[in-house]
Amino acid sequence: MEGVESRRAQCSGLPSDSNENHGVTKSDFFSAFKVDDEVQEVVLLDGDARHSESADKITNKRDAMKIYYPSSEHPQSVELSHDDIKCLEPESLLSSPIMNFYIMYLQQPMSSISIPKGKCHIFNTYFFSKLEALISKVDKASYFLKLRRWWKGIDIFRKAYILFPVHADTHWSLVIICMPSKEDQSGLIILHLDSLKFHRSRHIFSVVERFLKEEWTYLNKNGSLEECPIQEMVWKNLPRKIEKKPIAVPQQENEYDCGLFVLYYMQRFIEQAPERLHKKDLSMFGKRWFQPEEASALRTKIQSVLLQLFHEAKPNNNTPEQQTTGPSLVEAKSKNNLMEPTVPEQPVEGSSAKLASPNHLDGSSIQPTSFEHPLECS
DSSP states (O other): OOOOOEEEOOOOOOOTTOBTTTTTTTHHHHHTOHHHHHHSSEEEEETTTTOOOOOOOOOOOHHHHHOOOEESSSSTTTEEGGGGGGSSTOOOOOHHHHHHHHHTTSSSOOOOOSSTSEEEOOOOHHHHHHHHHGGGOOSSHHHHHGGGGGTTTTOOSSSSSEEEEEETTEEEEEEEEEOOTTOOOOOOOEEEOOOSSSOOHHHHHHHHHHHHHHHHOOOOOHHHOSSSSHHHHHHHHHSEEEEEEEOOOOOOOSSSOOHHHHHHHHHHHHHHOSSSSSSGGGGOSSTTTSOHHHTTTTHHHHHHHHHHHHHHSSSOOSTSSOOOOOOOOOOOOOTSSSSOOSSSSOSOOOSSSSSSSSTHHHHEEEOTTTTTEEOOOO
8 A cells, every 4th residue: 555645635535537436526526625726735544554764754762652552462452653643633534543543442441332242343444355355356265264264253143233444545434234133033234324425335235245145154054153143034044134225424524534434433323322223223323413523523532542642651761663562551531421441542554553464365364463353342
């Protein structure tokens, strides 16, 4: 992927010349927004961005250090450098490190959460691209066996909800998979939430539906189920019991807040969702679900929390290059009391994070690294 780019402030969902998105052209797309003639330099980090080697040289230990959330020993530890915070500057697009930071932040105890422990599973920003790659593989069965390591030990169909972001064309959207209870004779529901209606829901549904069908086929062939995770008749006919619904949700009012909206969709859904979602519960969504300013306000909130964590971190007394863990970073409470993490947090994907190269899905292993590991709701 490309490194940090300084680009004209633009919508995170800007179409490429060769990409068709509901027939939207670049000129049509920009006509929806008022764009100033003045060129503004902003930091843009797309899905797997890493900072350019030409970035400003680190001048002190605090700038050089890294923090790990919730700790360096945590299997889903998120690595973040002070430089990553740049994408939280006004009119900048969110990077995967920041997205995954807040996803992990949402895993901490929340006073208003309504989903019982263990009922929700959240994959990080890398997951959808791994699923998408399945379509083009010649040996799909072999690829899928390797891909299953992403949810090793997790019974997908026993969860109430599976959530993960989608990143494409410098735009973010969200997928929520809703599993029925054992008493419910209706099937699975795949929801797609998009703050610009820019991503092609049909393509996303196709990718997610293939994932569910492949897992269903694997479990049936290998006799891996001790008992049916959902209603038996629904399970037997699962490939025909999957509904797909693009959801009307509050829309961003600028060109750069799509990542913030995805994170806020997640937050609001986790707080408000019933133990199991039924069709009638879809009324919880809508364009008036919340005010757009609430999602946009996450920018300053996340920035505030991260700056606090770095301020409280103790730089290593040795070389600037040495990494600094933050076991002393505790009680980073949000002002609105929606979230009260008992330990600090941080992002997963890699601008400054020194990640191994993306998992080699065509090679010997696609075991997620500690930075790419799926996240479990607590």
